[in-house]
Amino acid sequence: xxxxxxxxxxxxxxxxxxxxxxxxxxxxxxxxxxxxxxxxxxxxxxxxxxxxxxxxxxxxxxxxxxxxxxxxxxxxxxxxxxxxxxxxxxxxxxxxxxxxxxxxxxxxxxxxxxxxxxxxxxxxxxxxxxxxxxxxxxxxxxxxxxxxxxxxxxxxxxxxxxxxxxxxxxxxxxxxxxxxxxxxxxxxxxx
Amino acid sequence: xxxxxxxxxxxxxxxxxxxxxxxxxxxxxxxxxxxxxxxxxxxxxxxxxxxxxxxxxxxxxxxxxxxxxxxxxxxxxxxxxxxxxxxxxxxxxxxxxxxxxxxxxxxxxxxxxxxxxxxxxxxxxxxxxxxxxxxxxxxxxxxxxxxxxxxxxxxxxxxxxxxxxxxxxxxxxxxxxxxxxxxxxxxxxxx
DNA sequence: TCCTTTATATAACATTTGTTATATTATAAA
DNA sequence: TTTATAATATAACAAATGTTATATAAAGGA
Numbered sequence: 001x002x003x004x005x006x007x008x009x010x011x012x013x014x015x016x017x018x019x020x021x022x023x024x025x026x027x028x029x030x031x032x033x034x035x036x037x038x039x040x041x042x043x044x045x046x047x048x049x050x051x052x053x054x055x056x057x058x059x060x061x062x063x064x065x066x067x068x069x070x071x072x073x074x075x076x077x078x079x080x081x082x083x084x085x086x087x088x089x090x091x092x093x094x095x096x097x098x099x100x101x102x103x104x105x106x107x108x109x110x111x112x113x114x115x116x117x118x119x120x121x122x123x124x125x126x127x128x129x130x131x132x133x134x135x136x137x138x139x140x141x142x143x144x145x146x147x148x149x150x151x152x153x154x155x156x157x158x159x160x161x162x163x164x165x166x167x168x169x170x171x172x173x174x175x176x177x178x179x180x181x182x183x184x185x186x187x188x189x190x191x
Numbered sequence: 192x193x194x195x196x197x198x199x200x201x202x203x204x205x206x207x208x209x210x211x212x213x214x215x216x217x218x219x220x221x222x223x224x225x226x227x228x229x230x231x232x233x234x235x236x237x238x239x240x241x242x243x244x245x246x247x248x249x250x251x252x253x254x255x256x257x258x259x260x261x262x263x264x265x266x267x268x269x270x271x272x273x274x275x276x277x278x279x280x281x282x283x284x285x286x287x288x289x290x291x292x293x294x295x296x297x298x299x300x301x302x303x304x305x306x307x308x309x310x311x312x313x314x315x316x317x318x319x320x321x322x323x324x325x326x327x328x329x330x331x332x333x334x335x336x337x338x339x340x341x342x343x344x345x346x347x348x349x350x351x352x353x354x355x356x357x358x359x360x361x362x363x364x365x366x367x368x369x370x371x372x373x374x375x376x377x378x379x380x381x382x
Numbered sequence: 383t384c385c386t387t388t389a390t391a392t393a394a395c396a397t398t399t400g401t402t403a404t405a406t407t408a409t410a411a412a
Numbered sequence: 413t414t415t416a417t418a419a420t421a422t423a424a425c426a427a428a429t430g431t432t433a434t435a436t437a438a439a440g441g442a
Contacts (some may be wrong), residue, residue, distance in 0.1 A: 002388030003438035030430060040391045041431085051430065097300075105296065109288075109350030144362050148335070151342020159300030171335050178369030193418030194408035221400060231421045232401085242400065384442085391436070398429080406421070412414080 007043035016054055017061045017099075024098045028055065062099045066092055082126065083172055086149040090168055093153035100157045104150070137183040141176070148175050198234035207245055208252045208290075215289045219246060253290045257283055273317065274363055277340040281359055284344035291348045295341070328374040332367070339366050 015036040019027050030041040030051060037043070048054045073088040074081065093100040120142070127138040152168055155161040206227040210218050221232040221242060228234070239245045264279040265272065284291040311333070318329040343359055346352040 001386075001438080001440040003390075005389065007390080029428080031428085042390055042392090045431070046389070105345070105349060107349055111350070140362075140365060144339070144366055147342040147346065147362065148339050148366070149342070150346065151338040151340070154296070154345050155338065155341065158296060158298055159302070171331075171338065174331060174370055174373065175335055175339075175366055178371075178373040179365055180369075182365065182369040182372050192408085192410040192416080194420075196419065198420080220398080222398090233420055233422090236401070237419070386441085387439090389436100389438085392434080394433075395431085396429100397431105399427085401425080401427105403424075404422080406419100408419085409417085411416085 007037055007039050007047075009047040011037060012044055012047055012054065013057045013061050016058045017065070020058055020062070020102055021096060021098050025055075025102055028058065059102060062103050065096070065099065066103060069096075079169070082123070083169075083176070086145065086172055087165075087169065089149055090153045090156065090163075091165075093157040094163045097157040097159075100153065105154060105157065131180055131184070133180070133183050141179050141183065144179060145172065145176060148172065198228055198230050198238075200238040202228060203235055203238055203245065204248045204252050207249045208256070211249055211253070211293055212287060212289050216246075216293055219249065250293060253294050256287070256290065257294060260287075270360070273314070274360075274367070277336065277363055278356075278360065280340055281344045281347065281354075282356075284348040285354045288348040288350075291344065296345060296348065322371055322375070324371075324374050332370050332374065335370060336363065336367055339363065 012033060016028055016033050019032055019036060023032075028051075030044055033044055033054075034041045044051075044054065048057070069092055070085065070088040073091065074084050077084060079087050093104075120139075124135065124138045124142055127133065127142055128135060131138065131141075133141065148171065152161075152171065156163045203224060207219055207224050210223055210227060214223075219242075221235055224235055224245075225232045235242075235245065239248070260283055261276065261279040264282065265275050268275060270278050284295075311330075315326065315329045315333055318324065318333055319326060322329065322332075324332065339362065343352075343362065347354045
């Protein structure tokens with residue numbers, strides 16, 4: 001019989017994720033993970049075929065952390081639900097910039113596009129219901145807000161801009177209400 | 192007298208910039224530059240104290256390329272001038288994703304913030320003049336549009352979304368006109 | 383108690399990278 | 413023609429990294 005397992009697959013993923021949090025993707029190396037676990041590099045390779053595989057697991061773990069955070073952030077409901085999801089995304093970028101970069105700023109040029117139409121349709125339906133916009137208008141409102149939220153989040157994650165919660169919140173409102181007003185009433189706009 | 196100079200400082204920067212364009216920042220290595228110039232790695236180190244210095248020069252060169260592109264893009268004026276600058280930023284992200292990443296998606300957390308108030312004030316003044324908004328409103332309009340443009344550009348640069356010129360253009364208009372309408376006339380918006 | 387199994391440790395290897403030491407060689411002044 | 417100068421080439425070094433070969437040792441079954 002072999003010795004009992006001391007280093008689990010899960011502990012490796014956790015340590016690796018912690019490393020990315022602290023030092024970014026480049027900080028994720030075999031020896032750094034081993035050091036954090038107080039072990040040699042061997043357990044990594046008996047649990048994962050190679051580092052890319054571990055990196056993939058860290059990506060999944062990071063996304064799980066993001067979902068959990070978003071969920072609990074929505075619970076505390078400082079904002080109406082739709083806005084809350086945007087603010088949660090932004091706050092994730094602020095609090096976990098390295099995980100954010102890994103998850104949402106990675107190069108997807110090789111990857112196949114993920115199909116999020118189902119989720120997207122749900123949100124659009126909700127917007128339609130609340131605002132009386134057409135399907136196309138609701139879709140556009142959602143897309144444009146999402147781009148704004150992403151832009152802000154990226155700025156904060158990269159340290160391009162300093163995060164101020166009320167500023168971010170105001171921007172979302174400005175744009176939301178602006179587009180909404182425009183779609184609900186196309187009059188009253190000069191040029 | 193020493194032999195004539197074959198490898199100029201400028202040719203090194205050009206080769207290095209080309210490398211970043213093709214393979215991203217990680218593709219910028221001593222040996223890759225040397226190979227592109229058909230020379231050894233030595234000329235690099237007689238022209239630059241180290242690779243970080245060359246990387247800095249590439250950053251400057253990339254910014255220069257961006258400015259030139261933006262300028263000539265503004266000349267062809269497919270859009271009104273203010274919108275044209277946003278579209279030029281976006282198109283730079285589409286056509287030169289690696290240079291865009293290097294310039295506008297790099298980690299600025301260590302860097303000191305650049306002071307762009309002068310330039311920003313000019314733009315804000317222009318907006319104020321054209322729209323009759325207050326200084327604060329014009330400033331907010333500009334900031335929010337800029338965030339949107341940045342968000343779109345980042346999406347395209349990372350391959351998160353496929354670029355379609357008319358879609359991007361419509362988004363800018365929606366948000367611009369939406370915010371503008373909201374600021375010019377606060378009535379007419381439900382909830 | 384001994385033995386088999388395998389988790390982990392140790393150590394080594396290949397590769398890549400920045401950087402430097404040394405050798406070579408083209409150039410123009412002497 | 414000779415020679416000093418410095419631009420470039422060659423080669424080597426050290427460090428970091430992924431990965432693999434080998435050694436060690438723990439744990440329960442025989």
